[in-house]
Structures are given as C-alpha cells and as structure tokens.
Amino acid sequence: MHSAFSTLDWMIFGAYFLVLAVTSILLSQGKIKTSKEYFLGNNTVPMYAVAISVLATSQSAATFLGGPEYSYSKNLTFIGFYFSAFVSVFFVAKVLIPRFYAIQATTVYELLEIRYGQSAKKQAGVMFLVGRLFASGARLYIGALAVSMILFLDITPSHVAISIAVLMLGALAYTYVGGVRSVIFSDIIQAATYIGAGLAVFFYLYTALGTDLGTMIAALEADHKLTAIDLSMSGGFNVWALMSGWLLLNIAAYGLDQDMTQRALTCKDSKEAQRSLIMSIVLTIPVAILFLLIGLLLYLYYKHPELSNIGGNIEQVFDGEKITIFMYYILHEMPEGLRGLVTVGAIAAALSSANSVLGAMSSVAVEDLYRPWKMARTSVDELHFVKAGRISVLLFAVLLCLMAMLSYFWQRYTQLPLLDFALGVMSFAYTGLLGVYGAAIFTERGSAVSVPLALLGGFLTVLLLQPYVGGINIGFAWQILIGTFVAFGIMMMAKVEQ
Numbered sequence: 001m002h003s004a005f006s007t008l009d010w011m012i013f014g015a016y017f018l019v020l021a022v023t024s025i026l027l028s029q030g031k032i033k034t035s036k037e038y039f040l041g042n043n044t045v046p047m048y049a050v051a052i053s054v055l056a057t058s059q060s061a062a063t064f065l066g067g068p069e070y071s072y073s074k075n076l077t078f079i080g081f082y083f084s085a086f087v088s089v090f091f092v093a094k095v096l097i098p099r100f101y102a103i104q105a106t107t108v109y110e111l112l113e114i115r116y117g118q119s120a121k122k123q124a125g126v127m128f129l130v131g132r133l134f135a136s137g138a139r140l141y142i143g144a145l146a147v148s149m150i151l152f153l154d155i156t157p158s159h160v161a162i163s164i165a166v167l168m169l170g171a172l173a174y175t176y177v178g179g180v181r182s183v184i185f186s187d188i189i190q191a192a193t194y195i196g197a198g199l200a201v202f203f204y205l206y207t208a209l210g211t212d213l214g215t216m217i218a219a220l221e222a223d224h225k226l227t228a229i230d231l232s233m234s235g236g237f238n239v240w241a242l243m244s245g246w247l248l249l250n251i252a253a254y255g256l257d258q259d260m261t262q263r264a265l266t267c268k269d270s271k272e273a274q275r276s277l278i279m280s281i282v283l284t285i286p287v288a289i290l291f292l293l294i295g296l297l298l299y300l301y302y303k304h305p306e307l308s309n310i311g312g313n314i315e316q317v318f319d320g321e322k323i324t325i326f327m328y329y330i331l332h333e334m335p336e337g338l339r340g341l342v343t344v345g346a347i348a349a350a351l352s353s354a355n356s357v358l359g360a361m362s363s364v365a366v367e368d369l370y371r372p373w374k375m376a377r378t379s380v381d382e383l384h385f386v387k388a389g390r391i392s393v394l395l396f397a398v399l400l401c402l403m404a405m406l407s408y409f410w411q412r413y414t415q416l417p418l419l420d421f422a423l424g425v426m427s428f429a430y431t432g433l434l435g436v437y438g439a440a441i442f443t444e445r446g447s448a449v450s451v452p453l454a455l456l457g458g459f460l461t462v463l464l465l466q467p468y469v470g471g472i473n474i475g476f477a478w479q480i481l482i483g484t485f486v487a488f489g490i491m492m493m494a495k496v497e498q
Helices: 007-027 035-043 047-058 061-073 079-102 110-116 118-152 157-209 213-222 245-255 258-264 270-303 325-332 338-375 382-413 418-442 450-464 476-493
Strands: none
Touching: 007 157, 007 338, 035 157, 035 338, 035 382, 047 157, 047 258, 047 270, 047 338, 061 118, 061 270, 061 325, 061 338, 079 110, 079 245, 079 258, 079 270, 079 418, 110 118, 110 418, 118 157, 118 258, 118 325, 118 338, 118 382, 118 418, 118 450, 157 258, 157 270, 157 338, 157 382, 213 270, 245 258, 245 418, 245 476, 258 270, 258 338, 270 325, 325 338, 338 382, 418 450, 418 476, 450 476
C-alpha cells in the first residue's frame, strides 16, 4: 500500500524549496558583464567548491536510486567503476586540463579548433548538444518519475509533467541569472541534501534490522553479496572492463564532456583545477559506497525475514512500471519525516545534474556555435553574449523538458528499450570524441575532413553493437572500447594536416 505524504513530510519539502528560493536570490546577486564571467565565473571559483560541484554533477536521481539497486540485486563490484574513474580523473588532470588552460578555453572543444580548424570545434559541440539533450532529458524524466510516485502516488502524464516542471524551475532558479558560479555554489547545497538523506536512511535501516554487525556481515557473506572485485570476463564491472572501456568512458565524462569539465575550467589556474578534479573523485567514492551499503541493508531487510520480521515476496512494480528496491522501500515502508527527507534528496540529486547541464549546453551553443557566426557578420559587445547565454539556457530548459516527456511516452509505447538508448546516447557520443581527441593530442594525424567521419563512426559502431540493432550481445564497456578504436582508426587514415 502506498503511503501519502504526512504533514511533517510536507513541512520538510516546503523548507527545502524555501532554502532553494532564498539561496537562488543570494547567489544571483551582482551584475555579470561578460560571457566568460557567466560561463566560467571569471576563473575565481574556489577549488573546494568546484570539487563538490563535480561530485554533485556526477550524481543524478538515477544514481541515487540505482546504486542501492545494484548491490541489492548483485554485489559490490560496481564500486570498481569509481576506482576506474579515479585513474581516469588523474589522466584528465595531468594531460587535458593543462592544455585547456594553456589556450584559455571556455569550452573543451576549443582545443580541436587549434588542431583541425573551427569546423571541428563546431562538429564536436553539436555532437555534445545532441547527446546531452537525449541523455539529460531522459535523466530528468527518471528524476521526475520518482518525484511523481512519491508526491502524487501515481505516474500519470500530468503529474509527471508537473514534476518535470518543478525540477526544471529549480534548476533555472540558479542557472539563468547567476551563471556557472551560482550553479557551483548551489551544488554544495544539493550535495549536502542528498548525502544527508542517504546517511539518514542508512542509519534508520541499520537500526530497524535490530541485529549486530557481525550477524549482518555473516548473512551477506553467505549470499556472496560482499564481492567487490570480479576477475572474470563476464561481469559488467570486471577488472578488465574497468581498466579498458569504463576507463575510457570516465576519461570522456570528466575531460571531454563540457557538462563536467566546465566546473574545472572555473578555477583560477591549471593547478587548482587539477586538485579540484582529484578531490572530487576522492569525495565521490565514499558517497558511492554509502548508497551501495543502503542496497545491502535493503537486501537483508527483504531477503532475510529473520532479521527484519518482513516476510513474503515483494513485487518491484508501480502502476505497471518496474521500480528500484529503494523506491519500493520509500513507497511502502519509509516512516514519515524520513520520506520527506529522501524525497528532497532525490530532487537535490536531479537538480544538481539539471542545473549543470543547462550551463554547459548554453556555453557550447554560444561560445562554439553562435559567437563565431555572429562576430563574422557584425561587431557586438560582451553583454550581447551574456544575454544570448541566458536565452539559450531558457531554450535548452524547454528542450530538456520536452525530451523528458518524450521519454515518458517512449518508454510506454514502444517494444524497443529506447529509454536505455536515450540514457546511453552520451556514451555513444563519447567514443567519437575519444578517438578524435586521442589523435589530436597523441599523434599528428587527422584532418578537418576526418573529424566528422570519426565522430559519426564511433557513434554508429556503438549503435550497431546494441543487441536490439545488430543482435550482438557484448558488455557496454567493450562497446565503448571498440567504438573508440574505430573513431581513432578513422583519424589515423587521414593525411597529416600541414
């Protein structure tokens, strides 16, 4: 039986949005005069703030709910993804960040302009925008779906649309006026909120089980739930996949995706940017462990009735929609007060990724696409581009909301796993970017002609490797690896640029 929000839950919910309103006003004070200030905060953002913002940006409602689901249904091998990310971040910090600062980049795609010309920058920017529209729109939908389930106890189109609007208005409150600086400092609030919610759930579940730690560990070990390292070739997060495909994906996510890298570019210099990225992944690992531990406690809660006094099978379904075990627990078991806290935690996770993507997409659209076009035709001042940045933020907010609603109907009225495809589009785009940047940084090969071919080649390779397209069933990490090699190979076949 689904439980409605109590008065206490609504009070927590209201208090959270009051904090959002007040802080958005405070963080939007001051007049922004240049697009660099709007998109990069004039390179004056403190290192610690950038680190927490990168942590918050890497999380979403999907990870908030998905982390516990993985450890509940499988084991702890997913934590290897974040140790792989640590290696990737170290590479990005030492190899890519100095290059971005050396050219005083506003977007990461400006590096390609130096090697292959302005068209390469534009093509990479368009690839990013298309991928981000699909991926972030689908993530926004997942966050809205969770909010609708909890607040309205249903997932009707109107209530999902309201939930989408609530999340997007929260993101706009920070992004529209204050730009990236406002977003970064708001991310500290969002990170504190969803980590706090996670800690509250962890301690409540631990207490609710009413047994000692030794008994819990023994039960989990007996069921092989504490496995953290997979040396086989079959698991999704085995060591070989983590050090190949997943490693490449994390390099792209932290170094070639404007959504994440924009934060690092707001530091005062390359050294601070490097430290902020490394600090961010050091902070992310314990957060990931926290949500995996919640999944293990939920496993004990539902699979070991001798510990929780909860018997019988559970069905992880809501209105015909398969839901995660954490969402099931929120809807059926969570006490009042804690339900409100976890709801704002899910919203905070969704907001931290939504507000960042608005700024990132706007920066690429204005700096990589619109500015060159405008400056080639007429001379305008910097305030023109600040205004253009804000207009594009609104435009992308609308487009992301539409993509989120499209994902709602997509998931229900097609037999293909198109939502999974939408969530993975950004990764499809990563393969082309990895191949192009690999050639640009480590070789003298490639040309303006080969860049769009490599971007498209990487994307199509991963698409063809999907089981619902080519009938091939291999792990996603291997798809990333193969797609990157194809894109890199296309760059290598081009003549050396003179």
